[in-house]
Amino acid sequence: MAGLAVAEAVSRSRTYPHGVLSYVDPDGYPVSVAVPHAEDTGADLVLGPVSRDLLPPEGAEVGVIFSHIRPQPGVGYDERRYVNVWGPARVEGGLVRVSPAKASGWDEAETPFFEYAERNVAAGREYMDKTGTRPRLSAFWTVFLATRLPFLTATVVPVALAGAIAGHDGRFALGWWLLCLLAAVAAHLGINVINDVADADSGSDSANVNPTPFSGGSRVIQYGLVSRRTMALTATGLYALAGGIGIVLAATRSTQLLWVGALALVLGYGYTARPFRFVHRGLGEPVVALGFGPVMAAGTYLAVTRAFSWESVYASIPVGLLTAMILYVNQVPDRPADAATGKRTLIVRWPKARVVAGYAAVCAVAFALVLAGPLLGITPVPTLLALGGAYWAVQTYRPLAERYELPYALIPLMQSNVVCHLATGLLLVLGYLLAIVF
């Protein structure tokens, strides 16, 4: 129930065929009786006629609710909206004149239910605190949400690509590759978790009332499912695991991996955390492109083969760029909250037209690199299959401008954008595997 200007509430109430007039009867119980509008103009609500047995006492404060739903057989209902007004009542014959002094209401066409629910999270948590209860989910779903597990595709793709390139070079070593994958997964999950801690500290996730499955953070801290301390400890543990594996790899495979690890740590931890806070400075996208592209792929290749590969750097640039575009598009619905809390991402800094054009330009560069690889003799010809990923880039780009202001309408776009990265990356991997066979 949100505040509503009285005049607006009165105007809206007249679009409903009837209201429910409420007042307190002599026994102290509310009476709530359906009444039609008797007049359609003026600042007051004139309602009735009402049965003489049920007229409110002269001057009593009454409430009137006007409520609407549209039944949807087999589903439930939609088009939920209501208006509440309160004020003193005067009885005029069989009619009741209400002079509204206060109003509230909700219309899901204006405030979608999920946003409405999100705006009430603080009240819900306060109530649970008072009653000594805590929200909870199963352990699986808590871990799934807290770590944002599905985003691991951003890690699996460059690590798989590096493995495929190593295989193409005849230097693939499964054990070392699996160890790299484990380290990369731990580092990525650590980044996700510390990102939530940083966004909880800055207030940007709390300020975001339009979270989607792709944006607005995991919200486990905001919902009270996991404490900030547990999240910070989890991130530390994940970083320790990644760092420990990194040290083993550096000691046994190549000391140069220490530099790769140090760079990955700075990029990953500094993404949202102080002192770097790259994403707050509008550097989130280049950092992600670098970290989830060349750093991860070249690092994996180095650990697996004990050699550096420019090819792994080149081939992973499109993957890194498309990962950055996942972040980029996912920040579109976050921009009001990000702007309000000083998280000045590119999306916050740039006007809509530039953001949309920026997406097209980066995708064009990514696919141009895929195309140029075989032409320049850097990557094998079958990697051209990855151009197929452009289909999902187009699916994301086309409606982007039109749905820019509609957080929930952006969800299918954010989904196709994730598929764009995944499909392009996996087709690149497939291209290398085909090049091994043929």
Place this chain on the structure above:
Amino acid sequence: MWRMSHIALPPEVEELLRVALVAELTVLNATGRPISYPLIPLWDGSRVLFTSAVLFSRKLEHIKANPKVSVSLSDPLAMGGNADRAVIQGNAVVLDSEDPHTSFDRLLPMWREKEPVIDMFVKKRFGIPLFFERHTIEVEPTKVLLWRGGDTSRSPEVSIPRVAVGA
């Protein structure tokens, strides 16, 4: 939580409760102001039940402070075209000793009859976890007003619900 007493309402009112997708629950705040909330009414054959997410907990606080409530069944569109109207006054209790995480489980069969899509949301409760931390509001009717045909300019038929202990 099953009680030993059985409360019978006029059949027309029970039918309204059975079909209504929405009713207006009116509670009283600390200053005595009536505040109405549109909610799905459920009828277990003895009590009117509502389930409220902790997200929208103000009504729960009001009921705990003052249990006197009324339930209005007023919208023919939300009652399958049934034009009868009714008001049920009664005493409400918030069953907050129940686990809010599972309290609505026993209400689900009745809830899904009116809003089948709820099953999909329950499966995806991880997306809106606080929506599925809920408390049940149980209203014991004390007085019923019925308007056959829905014309509230006429006097209602007033009845006091019959209570059969041990049913």
